Every structure is written in structure tokens, then in C-alpha cells.
Amino acid sequence: MLYLLDGLDWGTAPFRALVARALELEAGAAPRRAPGKRLGAVFLNPSLRTRTSIEAAAGMLGIQPIVLQPGTDTWALELAEGAVMDGLTVEHVKDAVAVLSGFVDALAVRAFAGLVDPEEDRAEPVLQAFVDYSTVPVINLESARWHPLQGLADAATITRRLGPDPKGEPLVLTWAPHPKALPAAVPNQVLLTAAALGMQITLAHPEGFDLDPQVVARAGAIAADEGGGLTVSHDRACLREARVVVAKSWGGWSGYGRRDDEARRRAELSSWRVEERDLAPDAGLMHCLPVRRNVVATDAALDGPNSWVIETAHRRMWTAAAVLEQMLAEEM
Amino acid sequence: MLYLLDGLDWGTAPFRALVARALELEAGAAPRRAPGKRLGAVFLNPSLRTRTSIEAAAGMLGIQPIVLQPGTDTWALELAEGAVMDGLTVEHVKDAVAVLSGFVDALAVRAFAGLVDPEEDRAEPVLQAFVDYSTVPVINLESARWHPLQGLADAATITRRLGPDPKGEPLVLTWAPHPKALPAAVPNQVLLTAAALGMQITLAHPEGFDLDPQVVARAGAIAADEGGGLTVSHDRACLREARVVVAKSWGGWSGYGRRDDEARRRAELSSWRVEERDLAPDAGLMHCLPVRRNVVATDAALDGPNSWVIETAHRRMWTAAAVLEQMLAEEM
Amino acid sequence: MLYLLDGLDWGTAPFRALVARALELEAGAAPRRAPGKRLGAVFLNPSLRTRTSIEAAAGMLGIQPIVLQPGTDTWALELAEGAVMDGLTVEHVKDAVAVLSGFVDALAVRAFAGLVDPEEDRAEPVLQAFVDYSTVPVINLESARWHPLQGLADAATITRRLGPDPKGEPLVLTWAPHPKALPAAVPNQVLLTAAALGMQITLAHPEGFDLDPQVVARAGAIAADEGGGLTVSHDRACLREARVVVAKSWGGWSGYGRRDDEARRRAELSSWRVEERDLAPDAGLMHCLPVRRNVVATDAALDGPNSWVIETAHRRMWTAAAVLEQMLAEEM
Incomplete structure (x- = not known):
């Protein structure tokens, strides 16, 4: 079956x-x-x-x-x-x-x-x-x-934009601010999707806002098999190097059982909001929607020429x- | 019309x-x-x-x-x-x-x-x-x-399992424990359904957990017309004699206006839960679903070889x- | 588009x-x-x-x-x-x-x-x-x-009942009692609909329960263009002169920001309820539904021979x- x-x-x-x-x-x-x-x-x-x-x-x-x-x-x-x-x-x-x-x-x-x-x-x-x-x-x-149906749509946009074989192209999945701890289904899926396409993945997030290490390891292994790779960074300067930036908030894997601490740290992390200046001129910005505008990413980034958000949703x-x-x- | x-x-x-x-x-x-x-x-x-x-x-x-x-x-x-x-x-x-x-x-x-x-x-x-x-x-x-659509499905399973003419076959409708007083639409319908098939019906329930006497009388008359009959029992030993056991909880007809009394009595009636040992080897167990497992009937009874529950739902x-x-x- | x-x-x-x-x-x-x-x-x-x-x-x-x-x-x-x-x-x-x-x-x-x-x-x-x-x-x-889809249905009933060209026929839109201040989409639409048919419109309501003057002015202009007209009345005797009576409650345009005052006035306005005797023998009564029976209009009016309510809904x-x-x- x-x-x-x-x-x-x-x-x-x-x-x-x-x-x-x-x-x-x-x-x-x-x-x-x-x-x-x-x-x-x-x-x-x-x-x-x-x-x-x-x-x-x-x-x-x-x-x-x-x-x-x-x-x-x-x-x-x-x-x-x-x-x-x-x-x-x-x-x-x-x-x-x-x-x-x-x-x-x-x-x-x-x-x-x-x-x-x-x-x-x-x-x-x-x-x-x-x-x-x-x-x-x-x-x-x-x-x-x-969230496999989201993953398929993300992959469709990436291959439509970068060509049928985006192997080795740099993709950054970046954590973004949000008032609540959100599930990690979408970011997990982004890692798997980019790995399946053999992309060079950077997972960017503040310390403590990690993803399930089992998922990261699995995606890294698949990426390597497909000609890509996966690294983790706590420095969001990496966004400027990417062809594809995927923005998403999530509750940290380390944050299970101490969401109150995590909530306090969120207040200091608004600088992780994605803005237009974070994107290279030829980069595409993706987000699965729904997006909290001007919290996760600015209107200018979401509505600007680099945004692939609506076409991916379609x-x-x-x-x-x-x-x-x-x-x-x-x-x- | x-x-x-x-x-x-x-x-x-x-x-x-x-x-x-x-x-x-x-x-x-x-x-x-x-x-x-x-x-x-x-x-x-x-x-x-x-x-x-x-x-x-x-x-x-x-x-x-x-x-x-x-x-x-x-x-x-x-x-x-x-x-x-x-x-x-x-x-x-x-x-x-x-x-x-x-x-x-x-x-x-x-x-x-x-x-x-x-x-x-x-x-x-x-x-x-x-x-x-x-x-x-x-x-x-x-x-x-x-609940006529449930009655038709029950009758479909009974005739599929016992043959097209289950006239005279023993069916027990047994009251079962439940945390709440439930409506009697389903047990009423079971009586009518079994009566229409001419089965020998036993309505088994603890004292006070009776069904509407108008419904019982009507079902009894139809059952008699069709070659069957209907008796009421407060002794659940009758379950072992049945070819078909239908389990269902309901609030007693006598309980209108005094559901608090009824609620107190419920606590003593957990032994009315249907278990595998209540069923004869060739008996079928039916329940309309949703069922509160291990309250109304045990997992073993509901999932065992005598259960006709899922096929009836289908x-x-x-x-x-x-x-x-x-x-x-x-x-x- | x-x-x-x-x-x-x-x-x-x-x-x-x-x-x-x-x-x-x-x-x-x-x-x-x-x-x-x-x-x-x-x-x-x-x-x-x-x-x-x-x-x-x-x-x-x-x-x-x-x-x-x-x-x-x-x-x-x-x-x-x-x-x-x-x-x-x-x-x-x-x-x-x-x-x-x-x-x-x-x-x-x-x-x-x-x-x-x-x-x-x-x-x-x-x-x-x-x-x-x-x-x-x-x-x-x-x-x-x-509420344009309601307006189209109203117009369909009016032309079905009065003939394809109801130009100049008298229609009264009357305010009716209701426990709450309701939106004015339906009464606004009635004005526009009757205006588009060139009817002679009377907008009847107690003082203070007016509609948006922009809407009234627009409907009046269209009605005039189409051979009809629009007048406002605070005397519900006009109902008896109408071929079509449309009953509906709404919160007054003047009532924005002071719904408490308006609520107090409602208590005195139950005589605006539409009754059979308010209707001329050949008049039709319309209401968009849902209707609070015996508050907005009586059962006798809604269910009587002058009611066009259900056929309009269909x-x-x-x-x-x-x-x-x-x-x-x-x-x-």
C-alpha cells in the first residue's frame, strides 16, 4: 500500500x-x-x-x-x-x-x-x-x-526557479521570530526536501532553537548522498550567500519542557526577522504561510521581487x- | 412522499x-x-x-x-x-x-x-x-x-452472517456501562430491527435502565407478527445464549427527571461491561460506534473474532x- | 475582470x-x-x-x-x-x-x-x-x-409578481423591531434593487433608525434615472399604500457610537412589527430571512397569502x- x-x-x-x-x-x-x-x-x-x-x-x-x-x-x-x-x-x-x-x-x-x-x-x-x-x-x-505536500511544493518552486537539477545550490533555512513556539514539521520538511534535491543546506538559528538532531542527521545523510551537504550556523550572515532562503519559526528541540525560558529569549531575537537586505539580489525567499507579517519577515521582503511565497503556495x-x-x- | x-x-x-x-x-x-x-x-x-x-x-x-x-x-x-x-x-x-x-x-x-x-x-x-x-x-x-440507517446496517450484517432469514434466532440487546446517560435512539432501533427480522429478542438491562415501554411494546408486536418474540431480563447470563449480542448504553426511561440517582447507580454497574467470556463461541458482537473501549466492552471483545463491529460500520x-x-x- | x-x-x-x-x-x-x-x-x-x-x-x-x-x-x-x-x-x-x-x-x-x-x-x-x-x-x-445575491432574488420575485417592468410601483422598505442592532447590508440592497427596477420607494423607519445617507442618495438618484423615486417617512401608515412591503431591522446610521441609547429606544418601538393589517390586499410581504417571528413580523403575516418570503428564498x-x-x- x-x-x-x-x-x-x-x-x-x-x-x-x-x-x-x-x-x-x-x-x-x-x-x-x-x-x-x-x-x-x-x-x-x-x-x-x-x-x-x-x-x-x-x-x-x-x-x-x-x-x-x-x-x-x-x-x-x-x-x-x-x-x-x-x-x-x-x-x-x-x-x-x-x-x-x-x-x-x-x-x-x-x-x-x-x-x-x-x-x-x-x-x-x-x-x-x-x-x-x-x-x-x-x-x-x-x-x-x-509536511510532505509543502515539501513537494517547495521543491517544485526550487526546480522551476533554479532548473531541474539544483544540486549544490546554497539554501539557508533560517529560524525567524514569532510570539509562540511552533511545531517543527515545516522546517524538518525543508531540510528533507533540500536534501533530496542535493542542495548545500545551511540551517541557521539562534542557540537553543535547534531542530531534532535525528532529523538533522537524516537530512545531512541524504544531502550527502545526493551531492549536497548540511551545516548548522548561528550567524545569520549566511543568508546573503544563499540562492534560496526559507524563513520559518519553530520551538527549539532543546526547548521541550522549558518553553518559559524560551519565551523570554524570544524577546531578544527580533533581529532574526527576515528583511530585504538579508537577501542576495538573485535569491528567492520562501515561507510556507501563514506568515505573521513584520514579525517573521517584513512586508517589503514578502512582497518584493525576491519573494517566491505566493507562487509556491499555488x-x-x-x-x-x-x-x-x-x-x-x-x-x- | x-x-x-x-x-x-x-x-x-x-x-x-x-x-x-x-x-x-x-x-x-x-x-x-x-x-x-x-x-x-x-x-x-x-x-x-x-x-x-x-x-x-x-x-x-x-x-x-x-x-x-x-x-x-x-x-x-x-x-x-x-x-x-x-x-x-x-x-x-x-x-x-x-x-x-x-x-x-x-x-x-x-x-x-x-x-x-x-x-x-x-x-x-x-x-x-x-x-x-x-x-x-x-x-x-x-x-x-x-436511527434507521444504523438499523439497516445492523440488519445487513445479521442477514449476511446468519443467512437471509434469521427468523427465531436469539438476539440480546444488552445495556452497558457508560459515564453518561445517553439517548435511546440506537437501542430503540435495535429492537425494531430485530423485530422486523423476526428474531427472538431479549432486552437485558439492570433495573431502572428500561427503554420507553411504547417502543418495547411496538417491537414486541412486530417481532410476534414476524415469527419472533421479545422478553426483558435483568440477568445478563442470557448473553451466553445469543447468536447476536448488541451492546449499547442508554439513560433509563425511568431515569428522566432523576439522572443524579441514575448516575450514582452507574458506579455499581461496571460488571455489565461486555467481555469475551460473555459471548457464545458462534455469537457475533455488535455496537453502533463510537464505543468507549474498556468501559462499554473490552478491547478483547471488540477486537476479537466474534466482533462484527467494523464490518457493520462499513x-x-x-x-x-x-x-x-x-x-x-x-x-x- | x-x-x-x-x-x-x-x-x-x-x-x-x-x-x-x-x-x-x-x-x-x-x-x-x-x-x-x-x-x-x-x-x-x-x-x-x-x-x-x-x-x-x-x-x-x-x-x-x-x-x-x-x-x-x-x-x-x-x-x-x-x-x-x-x-x-x-x-x-x-x-x-x-x-x-x-x-x-x-x-x-x-x-x-x-x-x-x-x-x-x-x-x-x-x-x-x-x-x-x-x-x-x-x-x-x-x-x-x-447583499447583491439577495437583491437579485428580491428583484426576481418582484418582476415575477408585478410583471417584467415594475417601474413606478410603490415599494415600502420598513424598519422592524429586533432585540439587536443589525447590519444594514440588506436594507441598503433593497433600496438599490428597487431603484434599479425604477420603483417608487418609501423608506419607513422611526427617527434615529436611518440608513447611510450616501446609500439613500445613491438609490434615490438611480431610482429617478429609472423612472421611480425615493422618499423617507417616519409614519408607517405608508405600508398600506404599497404593492411590496419589505420588512427588515437594522441599527441606525445615527446610532454608531451610541448603541446603548438605541437599545433603550427599541423597547418603545414594538409597534413597528409588521402585521397582516398593515398590508394592502394585493400587497406582497418580503423578508430576507432569517426572521425573528412575532418580533419583526407576526406569524400571520409571514405565513399568510400576502407572504412572498419563501418563494424569494427559493x-x-x-x-x-x-x-x-x-x-x-x-x-x-
Whole structure:
């Protein structure tokens, strides 16, 4: 069975092939349709781009999207195996998933990190329950650790802008200010995406705002395999050297269990906001959106000629279509 | 005009015919489609299975499902005839239904029991308003007293497992523990369903946790007509004698107005939890879901070889499709 | 690019042509379909008629509707240009609109008046942001000042009832009691609609419950151009002279900044409730719904032979279909 959990589920070459296919669809190629198929999309967290783009991509392929929001539309879900459910949750995720997978041809799910227990976030309890109990393909719409549909769109823009083989091109993923500790799914995914493209990655962040060392090590190994590399820097001067700057805020991996300390440090870190002058003339600025304007990055940077932000968001539809094609139209 | 309010709206033979048709669809028969038709589905309470299965069934038949959640998506509804609406409600159900029925070819509605006033629950004010003010067929997606789409799925599993004529086979509907008083729509429907199949029904519950005597009398009469019968027992030893055990919790009919007393009694009744050893080797265990695991029934019972729970949930789509076919494709 | 912001975006003759087309569709004309097109409908406020009718109309034309509710389904939106977004909003409307317009072929949006700052309500910050940042046509699903889809349905009923040219026929728009100060989008739209039909309009309200003088002046000028006129009256005896009575409550334009005074005055104004005896024998009563029964108008008036309320609501689907046809099928 097929999964899309971190985008590299099938390896780096299939990842790049999906990106290429998305760009073909964007350029006007006819999608392979899957009429009569149904996609169940379960959102445990809010969504604008992901929800709209997956609904649109499904419609484009003749697939019926069915969107559910547990806790709003449906019951709150229990995650713990063996739980005695005499509290607030009224349905176990294992039952919900087993049932839903009988109604649809693929399931997609969004479930953000809890940011309380690092090992629980690594274990991805919701996403893993979907994998364990679904009898149909599962698509990750952003989990505790990964956001593969965003990664595919990022890769589509990078290859569209830098050419089909951006191997060795310098990309900086920079931490950015934000009033709250945010999950690391997007920055993790950026590392994986740039690694799969063989880029020369610099992960730039203030001390203490590190990413999960397991993720950094994995991305570094993939980057090296693909002809690139990964280094970490606490000096944001590196931004000026990049062809691609990806801005994003996140709560530090070291910050689990001491978010109060982290919150105090944030106040001193507003200089990490991305501005136009941080970008080389030929550099592109990327951000997954939603972005807190003039906190994460300035209006001038986000709206200036170096911004690749909106075009990347638009590619969310084409990459979603490429994924649904592969998962649901292939079998026909 | 057609209604599906308690499943037996057209009699027991048409009920069984719908069940048979659902099993044909599940086995691969082509559905009679109704393209261009629209179904409005109004949820005043949360839903996972019902919402997803009716959306999926509609899509399968080319029907456009339009899902509304008053109070979230739309206005809170007034139910009282003649009300001077100077309080919280901003739209009368009569207007909402009259308007919606001009936009769609059938309306479906979920509105649970209030569990405060037994006569109000018997009167089904929301469902009845849909019947009174709709100009298109009305489908009950679970009301204060009935859940016909669940009943059809239960009947589909019973006939699939026991053969097309389960007349006289012993079925026990057993009360089960739960932290809260729940509406009786599902257990009422189980009685009606088993009665329509002519089964030998035992309704097992602790004293005080009775069902509406009108419902029990009606089911008993139908069961007798169909070659079965209905008895009430306060001894759960009867579970071991059943071919089918249906587990479900509910607030007692006698408990209206004194739910506090009832809540105290619940604490002593955890032994009514269904366990594997309660089931005969050839018995099937059913539950409508969502189920509070290890409270209503143990993981071992729900996940063991005797469980018919998930397969029944999956049949919710096929029975919904059979209903929509009959209501919307017949006329073409 | 095409917009539908106040219904008269293309002038009065195209407005009347849209109304005529809606009546043709209602009478059975085949809609011009736009298969493969997508409509994004964003609701910042609740909706029953508008949401259902636009979804139904889209389905009728083969258009995929994608419905979003920011704050529930998605992020809370920032409206202020140049805002430093370190507070509650996590996405700027400019980004949301720019992204969404890449996924769909038209955007529709509902955003009610804030009723705090009259100049802000006149500026329509949300609707204007959609106009400014969308790259696809924008449809107003009720903004601070206008509700064009309601206006089209009102006009459809008036021309259906009074003949295709209701020029000079007397229409009264009457203020009605209500426990709360409501936005003026609907009464504003009634003035514009009746003006576009060249009717003889009387705007009747208690002193202090005036509408925006800019709107009244604009409607008066259009009415004069089209062979009608507009007068204001504080005497509700004028209702008896009308062929069409439109009842609606609103917060007074003069009431901005002193809603407490206004609230006290409401208590004395219950005699403005519309009753059967207020209507001439051949008059029609209209209300956009939802209506607080027996507060705004009596059950007898709303349900009596003079009521055109439900038939107008049903025309919301046909007028929406005519709009979508014009916006999305024309180009094919």
C-alpha cells in the first residue's frame, strides 16, 4: 500500500519525479483522472492552503473529497492503546480510522505536534494510528514532524526557479521570530526536501532553537548522498550567500519542557526577522504561510521581487494533484 | 412522499428488501444513479460514520451532498410553534426547512434527544418539523428515538452472517456501562430491527435502565407478527445464549427527571461491561460506534473474532446508498 | 475582470438581465455549465440560505464548491495593511486571498459589518481585500453594506409578481423591531434593487433608525434615472399604500457610537412589527430571512397569502446560478 508520510517514502528519485509531474500538470498536462474514487481528509488542526488545495486537486481528478474535523464535526478521538475510556474522548482513533477506510479510497490527516513530550511528537501517535488502522493509502497533511505536500511544493518552486537539477545550490533555512513556539514539521520538511534535491543546506538559528538532531542527521545523510551537504550556523550572515532562503519559526528541540525560558529569549531575537537586505539580489525567499507579517519577515521582503511565497503556495494544488494521481489513478 | 424516519416507514418487507439491496451493492452491483440531484444533510449533533457514509453514498450515485451544521455553520434554530423570538434563536426551523427544501431533492437531519422531558423526546420536535415543513423526502440521520440507517446496517450484517432469514434466532440487546446517560435512539432501533427480522429478542438491562415501554411494546408486536418474540431480563447470563449480542448504553426511561440517582447507580454497574467470556463461541458482537473501549466492552471483545463491529460500520455506506437510490433514483 | 459587489456593478440593465435569466433557469432552461471550474466560498459569518444556494447553484453548473470558514476551519485573518502581526491573527487577508485565488476560478466572501466604526464599515475592509488581492472574479455573499445575491432574488420575485417592468410601483422598505442592532447590508440592497427596477420607494423607519445617507442618495438618484423615486417617512401608515412591503431591522446610521441609547429606544418601538393589517390586499410581504417571528413580523403575516418570503428564498438558488453562469460559463 502507498503512503505519503514524509515525502521521501518512496525515495529521492520518486520524490523528484512527483515534483516534475506537478510542474507538468501546472503547465497544462491533462491529469490522469480517478472518477468514482473518494478521499477522506481529516483535520485535527486548522487549514487553509492544505484543505483548499487538496479539495481542488481531488475535484480536478474527479475524486470526491470528504472533509472531517474531529472535535467540531465529529467526536474527540482517543489515542492511547488500551485506554479505559471513561473520560472526555468518546471514540478511539483505531475505530474511526478502521471505519473511515471502509468508506473512502484514501485517507489524509492533519495532526500537529503537541510540543509537550518530544518522544510523543517523534512517535506521531495520530499519523501512526492512521497508518496502523487504515486499509487504504494514507496521506500526511502535516503531522508532528513532517509536511510532505509543502515539501513537494517547495521543491517544485526550487526546480522551476533554479532548473531541474539544483544540486549544490546554497539554501539557508533560517529560524525567524514569532510570539509562540511552533511545531517543527515545516522546517524538518525543508531540510528533507533540500536534501533530496542535493542542495548545500545551511540551517541557521539562534542557540537553543535547534531542530531534532535525528532529523538533522537524516537530512545531512541524504544531502550527502545526493551531492549536497548540511551545516548548522548561528550567524545569520549566511543568508546573503544563499540562492534560496526559507524563513520559518519553530520551538527549539532543546526547548521541550522549558518553553518559559524560551519565551523570554524570544524577546531578544527580533533581529532574526527576515528583511530585504538579508537577501542576495538573485535569491528567492520562501515561507510556507501563514506568515505573521513584520514579525517573521517584513512586508517589503514578502512582497518584493525576491519573494517566491505566493507562487509556491499555488503549487500546493498541482503537487497535491500529482500525489492523488499516483495514489488513486495509477491503479485504474 | 417518501420518508425514512424509523426504517419501518414502509413496512417490514420493504425494510428487508432495502437490506438485501444494500448487500447487492456491497457485492458490486451497479448503483442506480441520480445525477443532478442534491441532498441537504443537516447535523445538529456531531457525526463521523453517518456524515461520511451519507456523503460517500451520495457521491456514488452522482448526488451532490450539501452538509450544514446549524449553530456552527448557520443560525441556531427555534423549535417552538408561535414563539416570540426575542431570545437566542434567530431562525425558526419551519423557515429553515421550507427554504432548504427548495434547494435540494431530499433533506436529511440529525437531532438527538434532549433527555430532559420524555414527552418532548417522544414528540421528536426537530425531526417532526422537517417532516411538516419539507416539500422533499426526509431521511432521519438519528433522532431522539430512532436511527434507521444504523438499523439497516445492523440488519445487513445479521442477514449476511446468519443467512437471509434469521427468523427465531436469539438476539440480546444488552445495556452497558457508560459515564453518561445517553439517548435511546440506537437501542430503540435495535429492537425494531430485530423485530422486523423476526428474531427472538431479549432486552437485558439492570433495573431502572428500561427503554420507553411504547417502543418495547411496538417491537414486541412486530417481532410476534414476524415469527419472533421479545422478553426483558435483568440477568445478563442470557448473553451466553445469543447468536447476536448488541451492546449499547442508554439513560433509563425511568431515569428522566432523576439522572443524579441514575448516575450514582452507574458506579455499581461496571460488571455489565461486555467481555469475551460473555459471548457464545458462534455469537457475533455488535455496537453502533463510537464505543468507549474498556468501559462499554473490552478491547478483547471488540477486537476479537466474534466482533462484527467494523464490518457493520462499513455497511453504513451501502445501506445509505440503497436508501438514496430508492428515494432519489426511483423517480427518474 | 468581473465582480458582483452590490449587484449594480455592471449597471441596471445587466442587473435586470440577470434577474430575467434567473427566472428562465427557474422555469426550466438548461444552465450553461462550467465543468472543471472551482468556486471558493469564504464565510466569516454564519449562513444558511446563501451557503446552501451557492453550493447548489455551483453543483448545477458542474462547478466544484469549496467552502471555508476562517476562525473555524482556518486561521483568523488580519485585515490591517502594514500590521505587525504579533497578536491574535496568524494570517493576513492579502495572503489568504492571493493564495486562494490560485486554487479556484472565482472567490465568494461573506463578511458582515462591525457596526463600531461607520467609516470602516463603509470601507468594507474584507470585501475590498478580496477585490484587491484576488486574481479571479469576486462575488459578495453579504458584506458590511451590500447583499447583491439577495437583491437579485428580491428583484426576481418582484418582476415575477408585478410583471417584467415594475417601474413606478410603490415599494415600502420598513424598519422592524429586533432585540439587536443589525447590519444594514440588506436594507441598503433593497433600496438599490428597487431603484434599479425604477420603483417608487418609501423608506419607513422611526427617527434615529436611518440608513447611510450616501446609500439613500445613491438609490434615490438611480431610482429617478429609472423612472421611480425615493422618499423617507417616519409614519408607517405608508405600508398600506404599497404593492411590496419589505420588512427588515437594522441599527441606525445615527446610532454608531451610541448603541446603548438605541437599545433603550427599541423597547418603545414594538409597534413597528409588521402585521397582516398593515398590508394592502394585493400587497406582497418580503423578508430576507432569517426572521425573528412575532418580533419583526407576526406569524400571520409571514405565513399568510400576502407572504412572498419563501418563494424569494427559493430564488436565491436560481439567481446564484445566473451569476455563476455569467462569471464562469461565459468564458468557455
